[in-house]
Amino acid sequence: MAAQTYTNPVYPDYFADPFVWQHQGVYYAIGTGPAEAAGQVEDRHQRRVFPLLRSHDLIRWEFAGNALQRPDPALGDNFWAPEVAYCDGTFYLYYSVGHEDKRHQLRVATSSNPLGPYQDAGQPLVDPEACAFAIDPSPFQDDDGQWYLFYAQDFLDTEDGVRAGTALVVDRLISMTQLAGEAKVVLRARQDWQRFLADRPMYGGIYDWHTLEGPCVRKYGGQYYCFYSGGRWETDSYGVDYGVAEQVMGPYSDVGNAAGPRVLRSVPGSVLGPGHNSIAVSPDGQADYIVYHAWDTKMEARRMCIDLLHWTPDGPRCQGPTWTPQSL
Incomplete structure (x- = not known):
């Protein structure tokens, strides 16, 4: 059979923070749509949040509705970065909701169908009073069946060379809807390329703000x-x-990235800001593909892209971002 070809983006509409999973031979993708990103959910979707896509080959996608029954509007209008886990016959949709970039909380919703509707479980995963900004929840199941949740939250300290800003933590899930409350730091920003904004007003102070976000964990070797x-x-x-670790809870190290991101980076004039990835296995089960969003050169929208992920002796690398025809 001749190899299939594709050209990024693989879906024409706005679809940021793409998370792809496979269930019973079908690929599903869920992401942040334009209304979710802009805080206009009520105007655009009314009762349902987060666009869903469906595919049989990872490269041809169709819109399949919206996933989440909107929870209490008082929680906010910005819904970001959903991911889905499947456990014991139930699909769990992890997401954050809040008001612009000031207060965001992690929540989870459930459904018996991958396309939803998903119903919010009724309580935050992390206490919003103890953690005012938590985003980008990413569930991971280890080989022994134990589930963990990686996510991003804010830090203000700058000891031992770390930078103030958003960074990554992990906690164990004692059930699919409850964390153990024993979060450990995964990675903190240490490099200039990770700067989000200099002199950023945050939490009553001014910070040289750095950002690590969008965690996605894969066990390999x-x-x-x-x-x-x-x-x-x-x-x-x-x-x-x-970052890489010997144990799921760490410690993790991303030493070697002083010159910039090693997996995906912008290609001036062609692809801007590739990021917030998930990983999917090819239809034949033989290759890993990194799924991410990227801006077009006019920065009109973040759209879903895929590229082959290589596991090299020096760590994971990607042949992308690509914008010309590729073989799947």
């Missing part, structure tokens, strides 16, 4: 790789790097 996006999502500094 007995090690845990936590992919993440660093920098500012609206600029060409944004890209995908990773």
Whole structure:
């Protein structure tokens, strides 16, 4: 059979923070749509949040409705970065909701169908009073069946060379809707390319703010790789790097990225700000593909792209971002 070809983006409409999973031979994708990103959910979707896509080959996608029954509007109008886990016959949709970039909380919703509707479980995963800004929840199941949740939250300290800003943590799920409350730091920003904004007013102070977000964990060769996006999502500094650990709870190290993100980075004049990835297995089960969003050169929309992920002796690398025809 001749190889199929595709050209990025693989879906023409706005579809940021793409998370792809496979269930019973069908690929599903869920992401942040334009209304969710702009805080206009009530105007655009009324009762349902987060666009869903469906595919049989990873490259041809169709819109399949919206996933989440909107929870209490008082929680906010910005809904970001959903991901889905399947456990014991139930689909769990993890997401954040809040008001612009000031207060965001992590929540989970459930459904018996991959396309929903998903019903919110009724309580936050992390206490909003103890953690005012938590985003980008990413569930991961280890080989022994135990589930964990990786996510991003804000830090203000700058000891031992770390930078103030948003960074990554992990906690164990004692059930699919409850965390153990024993979060550990996964990675903190340490590099200039991870800067989000200098002199940013935050929490009553002014900070040189750095950002690590969009965690995605994959176990390979007995090690845990936590992919993440660093920098500012609206600029060409944004890209995908990773940390590696011997244990799922860490410690993780991303040493070696001083020159910039090692997995995906902007290609001036062609692709801007590739990031917030998930990982999907090819239809034949033989290859890993990194699924991410990227801006067009006019920065009109973030759209879903895929590219082959290579596991090299130096760590994971990607042949992308690509914008010309590729073989699947």
